[in-house]
Amino acid sequence: MIPHLLKLIWNKKKAHALLIVEIWASFMVLFGLATLIVVNVRNYREPLGFTYENVWAIGLKSNQDTTDLANKLQRVQQRLKAYPDVESVSRMSNNFPFSANSTNNGIEYKKRKVLADFYVTDEAFAKTLDIAVPAGRWYRNADSVGKYTPVVINQKTKDELFGDENPLGKVIGERFKVVGLIDNFKAKGEFMSNKPAVFELMKADAIWNDTMLIKVKPGTDAILEAKIVKDIASMVTGWNVEVDYLTDSRKNQHNLVLVPIIIALIVCSFLLINVALGLFGVLNLSIAKRRGEIGLRRALGATSGGISTQFIGEIWVLATFALLIGLLFAAQFPLLNVFDLQAGVYVTAIGVSILIIYVLVTVCALFPSQQAAMIQPATALHEE
Numbered sequence: 001m002i003p004h005l006l007k008l009i010w011n012k013k014k015a016h017a018l019l020i021v022e023i024w025a026s027f028m029v030l031f032g033l034a035t036l037i038v039v040n041v042r043n044y045r046e047p048l049g050f051t052y053e054n055v056w057a058i059g060l061k062s063n064q065d066t067t068d069l070a071n072k073l074q075r076v077q078q079r080l081k082a083y084p085d086v087e088s089v090s091r092m093s094n095n096f097p098f099s100a101n102s103t104n105n106g107i108e109y110k111k112r113k114v115l116a117d118f119y120v121t122d123e124a125f126a127k128t129l130d131i132a133v134p135a136g137r138w139y140r141n142a143d144s145v146g147k148y149t150p151v152v153i154n155q156k157t158k159d160e161l162f163g164d165e166n167p168l169g170k171v172i173g174e175r176f177k178v179v180g181l182i183d184n185f186k187a188k189g190e191f192m193s194n195k196p197a198v199f200e201l202m203k204a205d206a207i208w209n210d211t212m213l214i215k216v217k218p219g220t221d222a223i224l225e226a227k228i229v230k231d232i233a234s235m236v237t238g239w240n241v242e243v244d245y246l247t248d249s250r251k252n253q254h255n256l257v258l259v260p261i262i263i264a265l266i267v268c269s270f271l272l273i274n275v276a277l278g279l280f281g282v283l284n285l286s287i288a289k290r291r292g293e294i295g296l297r298r299a300l301g302a303t304s305g306g307i308s309t310q311f312i313g314e315i316w317v318l319a320t321f322a323l324l325i326g327l328l329f330a331a332q333f334p335l336l337n338v339f340d341l342q343a344g345v346y347v348t349a350i351g352v353s354i355l356i357i358y359v360l361v362t363v364c365a366l367f368p369s370q371q372a373a374m375i376q377p378a379t380a381l382h383e384e
Contacts, residue, residue: 023322034349049184098249136180148177
């Protein structure tokens with residue numbers, strides 16, 4: 001059966017070349033889209049590493065005020081702690097969770113180098129975001145008197161920098177000492193890949209770390225927000241005060257990921273519809289031109305199921321040719337480690353794309369093949 005189908009297709013290779021190109025192009029587009037979806041689904045399934053509900057980020061900008069800024073920031077922090085509805089207050093750098101800001105730096109240990117995201121925080125950061133510390137502990141302000149700056153690293157940093165070695169107590173980058181280890185920390189949301197992260201103890205006089213994270217009691221509404229903004233404005237005249245709810249910031253980060261995927265899905269859907277219509281039209285035309293051949297086969301004893309299987313088999317052979325060409329291109333991505341993604345991501349995307357292509361061509365061939373199967377041999381031969 002298969003050699004016969006190959007011979008039929010080879011005899012019409014010029015007519016089928018365009019179909020092969022269309023199916024190949026569809027496969028490549030599907031492969032790209034499937035890779036994007038597989039990466040984000042895998043990232044989404046990994047734990048975030050912290051909680052964000054009922055956490056607000058208060059950004060403070062001193063503007064033209066340059067006097068005694070460190071003392072003013074500490075006074076604001078103490079005032080925030082005094083609110084009955086505020087459970088915890090933490091001061092940190094402006095790259096707070098779900099923000100658009102990021103800071104990274106290279107760190108080294110025994111000639112192993114890692115590019116990690118750096119977060120400058122205080123001792124209340126883990127409590128404010130409910131971050132578990134399974135090994136070691138979170139740093140305290142009292143640790144700032146030591147020779148080395150205490151840091152907490154995440155599991156990704158540990159894996160890439162220390163391997164199987166215990167990181168606690170080790171000095172990295174000649175000035176950081178690891179005191180704690182946490183699991184994941186995906187600051188940009190669930191769709192972010194789990195990157196190496198380092199949390200550094202903030203110095204009390206570091207005036208550029210002017211973001212306050214506060215965790216409020218459940219059910220706290222905008223009345224407290226308005227009161228906080230009014231109180232801070234009266235304490236530090238001329239400063240800008242901006243409050244971000246982490247739940248809202250999280251939605252913005254998700255939209256940055258989901259909108260391109262939705263646009264790509266729409267474009268890909270239109271492409272597949274065009275390819276499907278093209279296949280459908282070509283198969284209908286092919287049946288109309290081959291009525292005599294079909295009638296002769298039916299007269300020689302071919303069943304309607306055999307006729308239908310023949311047309312589906314022909315389109316499957318065409319699709320296989322196109323997919324083999326597509327695989328030559330797609331296989332380069334895992335082999336060359338393009339975009340630094342795991343090979344399993346590309347393999348999954350290739351499998352999904354192949355499955356969709358075969359389903360698509362089968363659906364397109366079903367109706368024309370059934371039409372071919374209904375042709376009566378006497379009618380077809382009479383027309384010939």
